[in-house]
Amino acid sequence: MSDIITKSSIGNYGAKVRSDCQVIMEICESGGIDLQINSKVNAMFGNSNRELIMEILNFYEIKNAKIVLNDSGAIAPVISARMEAAIKSLITTDKDFLLPQIEENTTVTAKDKMRFSRLYLPGNSPNMMLNAGIHYPNGIILDLEDAVAPDKKFEARFMVRNALRNINFYGAERMVRINQIPQGLDDLDFVVAHNVNMILIPKCESAQQIHQVNDRINKLKIKHHIDYPIWLMPIIESALGVVKAYEIASEADNVASMAIGLEDYTADIGTLRTSEGTESFYARSAVVNACRAAGIQPIDSVFSDVSDMQALAINAKVSKSLGFDGMGCIHPRQISVIHENFAPEKKEILKAQKIFLAFKAAKEKGLGVVSLGTKMIDAPVVKRAENTLNVAISLGIIDKDWETNFEA
Amino acid sequence: MKNNMKLVKNAAGRMVPVEINGETQIPYQGVGKYIPKGRKYAPPISSCANFPADGNKTVANLKEALIKSGLKDGMTISTHHHFRNGDLIANQIFDIAKELGVKNLRWYPSASFPCHEPLIKYLEDGTINRIEGSMNGALGRFASEGGMKGVGVLRSHGGRYQAVQDGEVHIDIAVIAAPTADAFGNANGVNGPAASGLLGFALADSQYADKVIVVTDNMVPFPCIPWQIHGNYVDYTVKVDKVGDADKIVSGTTNITKSPDRLLIAELTAKFCEATEIIHDGFSYQAGAGGTSLSIGIYFEEILRRNNWKARFIRAGSNKYPVKMLEDGVVDYILDGQTFDLEGVRSMRENANHVDTSPFTSYNYHGKGNFASMIDVVVLGATEVDLNFNANVVTHSDGYLLHGIGGWQNCLFGKTVILPIPLFRDRIPIIVDEVTTLCGPGELIDVIVTERGIAINPLRKDLIEKAKNSGLPIKTLQELKEEAERICGVPEKPVLDDEIIAVIKWVDGTVIDSVRKVKTR
Numbered sequence: 036m037s038d039i040i041t042k043s044s045i046g047n048y049g050a051k052v053r054s055d056c057q058v059i060m061e062i063c064e065s066g067g068i069d070l071q072i073n074s075k076v077n078a079m080f081g082n083s084n085r086e087l088i089m090e091i092l093n094f095y096e097i098k099n100a101k102i103v104l105n106d107s108g109a110i111a112p113v114i115s116a117r118m119e120a121a122i123k124s125l126i127t128t129d130k131d132f133l134l135p136q137i138e139e140n141t142t143v144t145a146k147d148k149m150r151f152s153r154l155y156l157p158g159n160s161p162n163m164m165l166n167a168g169i170h171y172p173n174g175i176i177l178d179l180e181d182a183v184a185p186d187k188k189f190e191a192r193f194m195v196r197n198a199l200r201n202i203n204f205y206g207a208e209r210m211v212r213i214n215q216i217p218q219g220l221d222d223l224d225f226v227v228a229h230n231v232n233m234i235l236i237p238k239c240e241s242a243q244q245i246h247q248v249n250d251r252i253n254k255l256k257i258k259h260h261i262d263y264p265i266w267l268m269p270i271i272e273s274a275l276g277v278v279k280a281y282e283i284a285s286e287a288d289n290v291a292s293m294a295i296g297l298e299d300y301t302a303d304i305g306t307l308r309t310s311e312g313t314e315s316f317y318a319r320s321a322v323v324n325a326c327r328a329a330g331i332q333p334i335d336s337v338f339s340d341v342s343d344m345q346a347l348a349i350n351a352k353v354s355k356s357l358g359f360d361g362m363g364c365i366h367p368r369q370i371s372v373i374h375e376n377f378a379p380e381k382k383e384i385l386k387a388q389k390i391f392l393a394f395k396a397a398k399e400k401g402l403g404v405v406s407l408g409t410k411m412i413d414a415p416v417v418k419r420a421e422n423t424l425n426v427a428i429s430l431g432i433i434d435k436d437w438e439t440n441f442e443a
Numbered sequence: 444m445k446n447n448m449k450l451v452k453n454a455a456g457r458m459v460p461v462e463i464n465g466e467t468q469i470p471y472q473g474v475g476k477y478i479p480k481g482r483k484y485a486p487p488i489s490s491c492a493n494f495p496a497d498g499n500k501t502v503a504n505l506k507e508a509l510i511k512s513g514l515k516d517g518m519t520i521s522t523h524h525h526f527r528n529g530d531l532i533a534n535q536i537f538d539i540a541k542e543l544g545v546k547n548l549r550w551y552p553s554a555s556f557p558c559h560e561p562l563i564k565y566l567e568d569g570t571i572n573r574i575e576g577s578m579n580g581a582l583g584r585f586a587s588e589g590g591m592k593g594v595g596v597l598r599s600h601g602g603r604y605q606a607v608q609d610g611e612v613h614i615d616i617a618v619i620a621a622p623t624a625d626a627f628g629n630a631n632g633v634n635g636p637a638a639s640g641l642l643g644f645a646l647a648d649s650q651y652a653d654k655v656i657v658v659t660d661n662m663v664p665f666p667c668i669p670w671q672i673h674g675n676y677v678d679y680t681v682k683v684d685k686v687g688d689a690d691k692i693v694s695g696t697t698n699i700t701k702s703p704d705r706l707l708i709a710e711l712t713a714k715f716c717e718a719t720e721i722i723h724d725g726f727s728y729q730a731g732a733g734g735t736s737l738s739i740g741i742y743f744e745e746i747l748r749r750n751n752w753k754a755r756f757i758r759a760g761s762n763k764y765p766v767k768m769l770e771d772g773v774v775d776y777i778l779d780g781q782t783f784d785l786e787g788v789r790s791m792r793e794n795a796n797h798v799d800t801s802p803f804t805s806y807n808y809h810g811k812g813n814f815a816s817m818i819d820v821v822v823l824g825a826t827e828v829d830l831n832f833n834a835n836v837v838t839h840s841d842g843y844l845l846h847g848i849g850g851w852q853n854c855l856f857g858k859t860v861i862l863p864i865p866l867f868r869d870r871i872p873i874i875v876d877e878v879t880t881l882c883g884p885g886e887l888i889d890v891i892v893t894e895r896g897i898a899i900n901p902l903r904k905d906l907i908e909k910a911k912n913s914g915l916p917i918k919t920l921q922e923l924k925e926e927a928e929r930i931c932g933v934p935e936k937p938v939l940d941d942e943i944i945a946v947i948k949w950v951d952g953t954v955i956d957s958v959r960k961v962k963t964r
Contacts, residue, residue: 082935108870170703
């Protein structure tokens with residue numbers, strides 16, 4: 036066995052692992068390709084898996100290697116992410132093996148897009164990614180930070196990149212949480228060119244970090260000829276971050292929202308997180324205030340008890356009343372509860388409808404000044420009313436053609 | 444013997460043998476088309492003069508009972524799955540047969556479970572010729588790889604009753620493991636340390652077998668009340684130390700699913716039933732034991748409560764959830780085929796509105812009607828569905844026989860049949876061009892609910908019309924299939940051997956499809 040150069044093992048395999056695979060690879064000096072596939076779907080995908088692996092080996096001009104694929108039903112983008120990570124942990128190359136980008140994942144998002152819910156997905160767990168979109172969160176977060184073990188950070192980048200390109204998230208905004216700056220800057224190399232909509236910057240404590248991230252994004256945009264917007268959502272997770280919140284929120288035009296992460300924040304101020312959240316009242320309000328001052332969306336932390344939907348509903352209501360525009364989810368079942376509780380209430384919608392109709396009537400009559408009752412309505416009020424109505428329509432609370440049946 | 448069978452194309456277009464195990468077979472002719480004439484099978488005449496006047500039919504042990512029953516080569520032995528994976532008796536029967544050197548037995552269980560894996564050695568050495576019943580797990584794998592000497596036969600619960608009643612299967616010895624019995628042979632499932640609910644699957648066997656043995660670990664003085672099995676049918680009774688493993692009787696599928704994807708499918712199913720007015724005051728449904736099915740029951744309950752409605756009856760598979768509904772007055776009756784947890788057992792014991800049923804009342808093709816066709820909505824699973832709604836429930840897409848039919852085929856006669864299934868499992872798409880094994884004709888399957896959309900059988904114009912403005916994601920099976928294949932890739936067609944290892948019976952006893960041997964590499 037003297038011809039063995041080195042060996043890598045990438046991916047996940049085991050009794051409980053589904054829709055994933057493990058690649059064990061040795062590059063040899065001679066002997067050709069020795070490929071062994073152990074797969075529960077061999078009868079249906081044995082040949083296509085073999086072809087894919089040979090194509091990847093060919094792409095990287097690997098002529099002699101021993102490869103074992105232990106597969107529990109991984110789809111092609113997962114297998115190729117694992118293969119590429121295995122290869123790149125053994126050889127140095129600039130080439131990326133990319134499957135054709137699916138069209139659904141080329142959408143761009145607006146700065147003020149609705150962001151009630153964003154679902155965290157561990158960046159190295161493809162089985163959780165496949166069906167994430169069918170629960171219709173407003174956004175999905177492919178997480179390279181806390182949800183990925185240190186020894187899996189390398190392979191997770193390939194997984195996240197391929198997920199951005201090839202897993203259909205059914206219209207959810209595609210977000211990636213990078214690692215803390217400066218380590219997280221290198222994560223950007225794997226996502227910026229692949230239609231990511233938003234970057235989450237964890238444990239953000241200074242405007243300088245926003246600057247560093249944008250610097251790297253802009254270099255990559257030029258390199259890859261990219262002109263779609265990439266929004267930023269810094270996450271405030273420390274006492275210092277709270278103090279610097281306004282500087283961070285107002286540092287750049289592409290900072291679209293700012294979130295608070297309460298697990299780390301409460302630890303940082305030396306206390307425990309409670310379900311009432313009294314200990315974080317100041318921080319949450321400070322973040323809301325900073326965001327509103329900067330004209331961006333304040334976004335609340337996640338609620339971690341996935342089995343208690345009633346507590347989640349209360350939490351979401353409080354969150355909305357504090358001024359937040361959304362919160363994080365760690366389980367798909369939380370999405371609808373969050374949407375229901377962040378949704379505009381009946382009286383809010385009614386008011387918005389009246390404003391909208393008054394504005395429309397005034398415009399038709401050519402009036403320059405719009406009023407509702409005794410109150411003057413200015414442009415931002417109309418814009419907010421329109422937003423409320425759009426949200427209500429998208430949540431199915433009112434019909435798209437509500438105007439036809441509207442009775443004030 | 445298994446090779447070179449003469450095959451014909453049946454009415455479903457499947458190639459099926461005209462003879463297996465030396466017995467002539469009738470190819471499937473279509474739903475409701477096969478109407479046999481003549482008289483039902485009858486068991487031999489028995490005379491009470493031959494039985495002890497004091498009613499004590501107890502013999503020393505199971506071995507003695509089997510010898511007295513005349514156990515010999517080529518016989519048919521029936522057992523039942525009331526203890527599910529906690530059954531201790533079936534294995535003992537064949538241990539005894541092996542010890543006595545008896546060969547070539549036909550095992551006719553109402554279902555087999557992983558606990559029966561030790562029987563593989565008797566299938567190998569010829570003690571057992573074949574299984575005519577469900578073959579799951581290791582037994583299914585063994586059969587699929589061609590290990591069984593005879594050809595297996597899979598029947599529905601109703602089909603099992605039909606086969607006994609029309610003489611297709613002659614049971615020589617029925618061994619009924621009972622949680623409680625008396626020495627006369629009266630028996631029930633609701634009492635005793637291994638209480639499992641009811642003994643409905645043994646009813647036909649008790650009435651039609653040549654010899655009937657009741658085995659229990661809870662022998663009570665006469666009378667054993669209730670007598671779900673009548674001692675008047677019973678030849679011998681046996682007391683054992685332990686009849687079933689109580690811990691394993693309760694199956695693992697009695698909790699609501701935690702999978703968000705399955706919950707979504709359950710929620711979509713319930714929304715569909717509400718939007719199409721399948722749910723209404725006084726409606727009825729079939730509840731299953733699987734996690735998704737249970738969750739659908741929870742959503743149904745929410746809809747009933749919200750509208751201040753009541754269900755008239757639930758056909759079950761009962762467990763704590765329907766029991767709670769019964770006790771809260773959200774449903775009037777549970778018509779129960781098997782209890783899946785101890786709450787179900789308790790309720791059946793205590794509540795006169797929780798009624799034990801059998802395949803005779805619920806499913807039997809040779810009854811003057813049965814309950815299955817009176818149910819408003821039935822929710823079932825499947826391993827594959829083709830573009831014409833034909834479904835498979837016994838084999839996986841790789842050809843392996845891994846599930847029994849159970850009451851599945853019988854339930855297809857419900858007024859609306861819904862299959863809530865994920866669009867793919869571990870990269871294996873569920874919607875296929877052609878099912879590996881045909882178990883249910885598409886004309887009886889109305890709706891497929893997946894996490895990515897709902898397909899309605901074009902035959903159900905009423906449902907299509909009602910679902911039109913529901914806001915639900917209605918798609919065609921073709922669209923769903925394409926969506927799955929975009930995600931998973933297009934699967935290769937597994938290559939199966941020509942050899943037929945089992946056949947699938949339709950509810951009327953005709954052969955609807957053949958199961959072929961899997962090529963092992």
